[in-house]
Amino acid sequence: xxxxxxxxxxxxxxxxxxxxxxxxxxxxxxxxxxxxxxxxxxxxxxxxxxxxxxxxxxxxxxxxxxxxxxxxxxxxxxxxxxxxxxxxxxxxxxxxxxxxxxxxxxxxxxxxxxxxxxxxxxxxxxxxxxxxxxxxxxxxxxxxxxxxxxxxxxxxxxxxxxxxxxxxxxxxxxxxxxxxxxxxxxxxxxxxxxxxxxxxxxxxxxxxxxxxxxxxxxxxxxxxxxxxxxxxxxxxxxxxxxxxxxxxxxxxxxxxxxxxxxxxxxxxxxxxxxxxxxxxxxxxxxxxxxxxxxxxxxxxxxxxxxxxxxxxxxxxxxxxxxxxxxxxxxxxxxxxxxxxxxxxxxxxxxxxxxxxxxxxxxxxxxxxxxxxxxxxxxxxxxxxxxxxxxxxxxxxxxxxxxxxxxxxxxxxxxxxxxxxxxxxxxxxxxxxxxxxxxxxxxxxxxxxxxxxxxxxxxxxxxxxxxxxxxxxxxxxxxxxxxxxxxxxxxxxxxxxxxxxxxxxxxxxxxxxxxxxxxxxxxxxxxxxxxxxxxxxxxxxxxxxxxxxxxxxxxxxxxxxxxxxxxxxxxxxxxxxxxxxxxxxxxxxxxxxxxxxxxxxxxxxxxxxxxxxxxxxxxxxxxxxxxxxxxxxxxxxxxxxx
RNA sequence: GCCGGUGUAGCUCAAUGGUAGAGCAGCUGAUUUGUAAUCAGCAGGUUGGGGGUUCAAGUCCCUCCACCGGCUCCA
Numbered sequence: 001x002x003x004x005x006x007x008x009x010x011x012x013x014x015x016x017x018x019x020x021x022x023x024x025x026x027x028x029x030x031x032x033x034x035x036x037x038x039x040x041x042x043x044x045x046x047x048x049x050x051x052x053x054x055x056x057x058x059x060x061x062x063x064x065x066x067x068x069x070x071x072x073x074x075x076x077x078x079x080x081x082x083x084x085x086x087x088x089x090x091x092x093x094x095x096x097x098x099x100x101x102x103x104x105x106x107x108x109x110x111x112x113x114x115x116x117x118x119x120x121x122x123x124x125x126x127x128x129x130x131x132x133x134x135x136x137x138x139x140x141x142x143x144x145x146x147x148x149x150x151x152x153x154x155x156x157x158x159x160x161x162x163x164x165x166x167x168x169x170x171x172x173x174x175x176x177x178x179x180x181x182x183x184x185x186x187x188x189x190x191x192x193x194x195x196x197x198x199x200x201x202x203x204x205x206x207x208x209x210x211x212x213x214x215x216x217x218x219x220x221x222x223x224x225x226x227x228x229x230x231x232x233x234x235x236x237x238x239x240x241x242x243x244x245x246x247x248x249x250x251x252x253x254x255x256x257x258x259x260x261x262x263x264x265x266x267x268x269x270x271x272x273x274x275x276x277x278x279x280x281x282x283x284x285x286x287x288x289x290x291x292x293x294x295x296x297x298x299x300x301x302x303x304x305x306x307x308x309x310x311x312x313x314x315x316x317x318x319x320x321x322x323x324x325x326x327x328x329x330x331x332x333x334x335x336x337x338x339x340x341x342x343x344x345x346x347x348x349x350x351x352x353x354x355x356x357x358x359x360x361x362x363x364x365x366x367x368x369x370x371x372x373x374x375x376x377x378x379x380x381x382x383x384x385x386x387x388x389x390x391x392x393x394x395x396x397x398x399x400x401x402x403x404x405x406x407x408x409x410x411x412x413x414x415x416x417x418x419x420x421x422x423x424x425x426x427x428x429x430x431x432x433x434x435x436x437x438x439x440x441x442x443x444x445x446x447x448x449x450x451x452x453x454x455x456x457x458x459x460x461x462x463x464x465x466x467x468x469x470x471x472x473x474x475x476x477x478x479x480x481x482x483x484x485x486x487x488x489x490x491x492x493x494x495x496x497x498x499x500x501x502x503x504x505x506x507x508x509x510x511x512x513x514x515x516x517x518x519x520x521x522x523x524x525x526x527x528x529x530x531x532x533x534x535x536x537x538x539x540x541x542x543x544x545x546x547x548x549x550x551x552x553x554x555x556x557x558x559x560x561x562x563x564x565x566x567x568x569x570x571x572x573x574x575x576x577x578x579x580x581x582x583x584x585x586x587x588x589x590x591x592x593x594x595x596x597x598x599x600x601x602x603x604x605x606x607x608x609x610x611x612x613x614x615x616x617x618x619x620x621x622x623x624x625x626x627x628x629x630x631x632x633x634x635x636x637x638x639x640x641x
Numbered sequence: 642g643c644c645g646g647u648g649u650a651g652c653u654c655a656a657u658g659g660u661a662g663a664g665c666a667g668c669u670g671a672u673u674u675g676u677a678a679u680c681a682g683c684a685g686g687u688u689g690g691g692g693g694u695u696c697a698a699g700u701c702c703c704u705c706c707a708c709c710g711g712c713u714c715c716a
Contacts (some may be wrong), residue, residue, distance in 0.1 A: 097714050112645055113710090156716050167716085177716045198711030199644025206712075210644045213711070245652075254689075254707050362642050364712080544673040571672075572679080579677035593675055605676060612676065 001052040013050070020046035020184065023058045033060040033220075035188055036069040036181045043069070045135055045181040061190060061220035071096035073133065073182045074123075074192045074218040075103045080174035081122035082214070086111065091176065092152040092202060092211050099228070100217030104200055106152075111212050116194045119214070123192055130187035131172040135180055138166050146175065152202065153177045191225035192218045195232075235470060240522040241368040247527055247584055249518075249535065250369070258366040258373035260515055265535035268564060270514060272533050273521075274354065276406070276630045277378060277511070283636040284399050286352040286380055291332025293356060297322035302488055303331040312359045329355035330482075330507060333381045334489045342493040347503070348384035348392050354514070355379050369519035376514040382506035383491070386432060389504055393440035393462070393479060396508050399634075400464055400477045401444075403510055406631045407521060409466040413473065414446050417454035417461050424458060425483040433481045434460045458484030468524040476512035476520075481505075528607060531587040531628045538624055539586050540567040540602075541577045543593030550597045554590060557617055561625035582607065588624060 002010045003022060013021055019037030023030050023046065037046055038057040043065055050056060059066045075094035078101075083089050086107050094103030105111070138146065140157065143166045147153035156177060160166060169178045171186055183189055194216040202208035219225040236242075244250045249266035252259075262270065278288070294316065300306045305313070305327065314325040326332060333351055342349065358374045365371050382392050404412055416437055419430045437460055441448050448462070455461055461480035465473045482505040485491070492500040511517040521529065531537050538558055542551040551567045558565040568577045574591060581589045590602040591612070602620045603612045615623060 093713085093715060095714065095716085102711095102714095110645075114646095153716075160716080169716095179716055196710055197645060200712045201643075202713095203715070204713035206643065210712080212644075215711085252708085257707065363707090364642065364644095366708090541676080543675055546673080571674090573672095573674050574676055575674085576678050577676085582677055589676075591676060595675085603675080610676085 001050075003050055004053065004055045006055075006057045016049055018047050018049050019044065019056060019058065022050065022056050026058065030058055030060070033062070034058045035061045035066045035073075035183045038065070043181055045133070046184050047135070048181075061188075067219070068096040069181060070183055070189045070220065071101040071218045073186070074189050074216060075101040076133075076169065076171060076174065076176055076178070076182065077123050077126050077186055077189065077192070078103050078119065078194070078214060078216060079105070079176060080126055080172055081119050082107075083174060085115075085118060085122055090150055090152060093156070094176075100195065100215060102200075102213050102215045104152075104202070104211040104213045106209065106211050111197065111214075113197050116197065116214075120192075120194045123194070126172060127186050127189055127192065129172065130185045132185040133169050133171045133182035135182075136168050136170070138168055140166060142166075143168065143177065147177060189218055190220040191222040192216060193225050193229060235523075238470070238523045238526045239368075240370075240519040243522045243527040244369070244519075247535070249522075252368075257363065258361060258371075260369055260372055260374070266518075268535040269518060269529065269533050272630065273511075273514065273518070276532075276633070277354075277403075279630070279633040280399065280403055281352050281380070283633045284350070284395060285348075285636075286350040288352050288354070289333065289336050290353060291329060291336060291355065292326075293358075294318075294323050294325055295332060297324050299331050299335075300324050303334075304484065304488060305331070312361070314358050314360060325358045326355070327357050327359045329353050329357065329377060329379045330381060330485055330505075331489065333379075334485060334491060334505075337381075337383060337491055338489070342383070342503070344385060344493055344495045344501075347493070348382055348388050350380060350382045352378070352380035369515045372513075372515055375516065377509050378511045378514060379507075379509055382508070383486075383493075383503040384506065386504050389433070389436040389481065389506065390440050390443075392506055393437055394443055396479045396506070397440060397444045397446065397462070400479075400510050402634060404464075404466055404477075407524070409468070409524075411467040412446075413465040413467070414441065414448035415451050415454075415463045415465070416441065416448050417451040417456075417463065419460060420453045420455055420457060422457055423455070424487075429483055430460070433483070437462055437479075437481065456480055456482075458482050466520075468520060470523070474516075474520055476517060477508070477510050478512075479506065479508040482507050528585045528587075532630045534585070534587050534628075535564065536566055536584070536586050537564045537628045538566075538588040538590060539577070539581045540565065541574060541581070541589055541591045542567070542569065543574055543591065545571070547592050547594075547597055551592050554592060554602055554617060554620075557621045558624060561621040563621070563624050563628050578605070588627070590620065 001015050002012050004010050011022060011025060013025060023034040034046055036059040037044055037048065038059055039048065039050065039054050043059065059069065061067060061070050072095065079091050079094055082105055083091065088108040090106040092104035094101065143157050144154060146168065147157065167178060167180060168175050169180060169182055194214060196215045198213045199210050200213040202211055217228060219228060247265065248263050249269060250260050250262045253261060309327055313327050316323050333353060336351065354376055356374065356376050361371060361373050384392050401412060418434050459481035461478055463475055464477035465475045467473050486502045486505050491503055493503050495501045540551045540554045542548050548569060555565050555567045578589060585607060587607045589605045592602055596602055600617050601614050602617060604615055604620060605612045
């Protein structure tokens with residue numbers, strides 16, 4: 001019979017040949033590297049018998065699909081090791097995930113990090129044993145009998161749709177309910193490393209049993225595994241919590257869990273960031289407002305937050321009246337809107353607010369600046385006519401992409417979420433709103449993923465995810481249409497027809513949370529912020545005490561030019577001062593000694609650089625002022641504010 | 642919130658149930674240095690808080706707090 005290969009050619013093989021036979025026919029090297037095969041669109045075991053005309057592709061461990069297969073197989077081996085070492089262990093699920101795999105267990109005794117080395121040794125010995133993975137298809141009754149002692153597996157089997165093929169895989173003495181595919185035998189998994197132990201609810205539901213999850217990863221070779229472990233170590237070095245302490249940017253204290261404290265240097269970064277933010281927003285036609293942190297409870301009842309969000313809110317009583325600390329800025333923003341009358345001629349009205357919000361997050365989810373209980377949203381509310389929505393959304397998209405580009409976030413993943421089953425507003429409203437968002441995305445030429453039914457109950461939204469240098473994805477910007485708030489808080493404007501109408505409200509953030517965005521930037525740049533954001537942009541290093549006067553002159557000249565500059569007057573060696581400057585990621589260092597004093601120059605060194613350049617003092621000030629200049633903003637829009 | 646782990650000097654870490662230490666940072670002094678750590682001295686602690694066991698607790702037990710890794714990528 002003949003099968004088709006990915007390059008379009010066909011290959012004659014004997015009847016009943018398997019995918020493994022095909023790999024063997026193509027070449028012994030491929031046969032050795034093969035871990036699974038793809039027949040048509042299905043990823044299957046190498047032992048799968050083929051049929052005439054099948055499209056066959058061999059999957060090796062070095063591809064994404066191949067990695068998934070070896071990791072999934074590694075998860076089974078981990079489960080076997082766990083059940084051998086801890087008799088009575090119940091197994092739950094063990095999928096391959098991005099960068100590795102996990103397996104969830106219910107152990108008869110507590111298992112912690114200390115047990116990883118024992119488990120790892122057991123896994124190694126199972127890998128060495130080259131145990132074959134054998135697939136078997138069973139009936140539902142057989143499956144139920146086979147896993148009679150495994151309550152989690154029984155639950156999974158019961159949830160399988162009627163008529164589904166139920167397959168089990170066995171390697172060594174371990175049988176697991178599994179769709180597959182798997183590698184031919186355990187020796188083909190390559191190198192396995194166990195990473196951590198964590199708690200995880202069965203099926204992710206906090207009402208269910210807490211299981212013990214063991215995370216691990218697998219790679220085709222030991223070398224690749226080690227490289228991955230090294231990357232993890234590098235990521236740890238880039239941890240923003242560590243950088244925040246080392247660079248003296250912010251701190252956390254027992255007295256305020258989840259509430260970050262920003263130090264002078266941290267505020268320099270934030271202020272530089274906000275200065276840029278304000279210029280972009282001014283150019284894009286926004287006005288800035290500020291609303292109070294604490295507002296009466298009745299407002300939150302009217303806005304709907306009381307019903308939908310009160311578990312996450314903080315409350316207080318003033319003069320016997322109930323107040324709430326704002327978890328969102330919109331109700332306050334609408335009060336500003338209502339402070340005056342509005343004509344359709346005023347629209348679009350773009351009101352931005354760097355609003356500090358407080359949200360009571362569960363103690364266990366707090367994580368540095370990434371998940372806090374108090375943060376600053378770079379919020380804005382745009383009030384406009386229905387027919388202006390598309391243009392406004394397009395403007396927001398432009399602003400978002402433009403600002404992301406400034407930080408090197410060129411890869412942006414966009415999602416459009418549409419009407420959920422539980423929602424308010426008329427069908428026409430939703431249809432108009434969704435098509436306006438889609439049309440804006442089309443006009444922006446942005447590819448996007450559709451999330452049907454994932455919108456907010458009051459309107460559809462567009463979410464923007466950015467990818468940092470380490471390939472991690474962060475949701476920052478969001479742009480949502482809101483029909484609820486204008487209605488609930490009774491907003492209106494006078495139209496061309498001299499009648500009162502409801503404005504459309506657009507709610508958006510670009511950076512999301514300033515605190516979280518700072519954390520992302522720190523990890524993205526590994527602490528080496530671009531000069532315009534650096535808390536200290538230049539350090540003047542006098543070679544000896546006799547150069548201190550000239551150093552002060554250099555400092556003054558740079559300071560006048562707008563550079564954040566310091567002088568290192570300590571009685572330390574030049575090498576030491578340079579080292580400290582490097583460790584604290586200062587972009588520029590200027591060494592001044594006898595030569596420079598005489599020539600009225602500086603010896604300029606860039607962060608991380610080996611070379612130095614000599615500049616005249618005035619020249620250096622002009623050069624550094626230019627290097628430290630905030631990014632250029634878009635030309636101002638004509639209309640709007 | 643829940644599971645597992647960790648809390649010792651500002652930071653990174655030592656210390657069989659038996660006198661709490663080191664390096665870095667800090668301070669003082671010496672040194673005056675030419676591009677990633679000059680030397681010496683000094684100071685620094687109710688071992689996260691509270692309770693208990695013990696002749697004796699950083700160490701063992703209980704409890705509270707904080708932090709770290711996680712908590713549907715579904716056989």
